[in-house]
Amino acid sequence: MAPATAPAAAESSSDWDNLAAEVRACVQCGLHATRTQTVFGVGNRSADLLVVGEAPGADEDRQGEPFVGRAGVLLNAMLRALRHPRETVFIANVLKCRPPGNRDPNPEEVRCCLPYLHRQIALLQPKLMLAVGRIAAQNLLATETPIGKLRGSVHRFGSEGTPLIVTYHPAYLLRSPGEKRKAWNDLVFVRRELARAAGAG
């Protein structure tokens, strides 16, 4: 007899594939006209940790994968410091398409795209979420509180109350290396909370 978990696992893999196909075909906002391709997200679909960024940049738009440019190199180093290297986590963005010139996402683009991220979160059921940067943090938490005030606490996301921690965006840290110490403190905090959340089952 097949193990009791087999149908659920098969279902969940097709749910992921269906969602990825929907995102690939999306024309809900104007960004579809200027994208090279959508950037769905990448990583371990059973990850404990979900990292959420803002939107693809030029490198990501070209390669179809989040955080592959200079900010991605720093994010990878941050994840190694966390002892949860890139290949063990899932990485996604608020927007799946690149805003031209890397401008901030506008409210209409976020309104169209955020439900995809919410569906990714529902499929992944991460033990902890790390929002990198203001755009990810404010949109996930539906707040306009500045990022400096969102750092340093465990927020709760969604009906499951998934723990969510906020840190600076790696692109910001590249521009403001003096802030790296604060980001390091955030990572220590994430490591502790993730161990606690994973230990709790």
Ligand code: URA
């Ligand atoms: N910045 C982001 O927020 N996401 C990416 O994928 C790349 C750069």
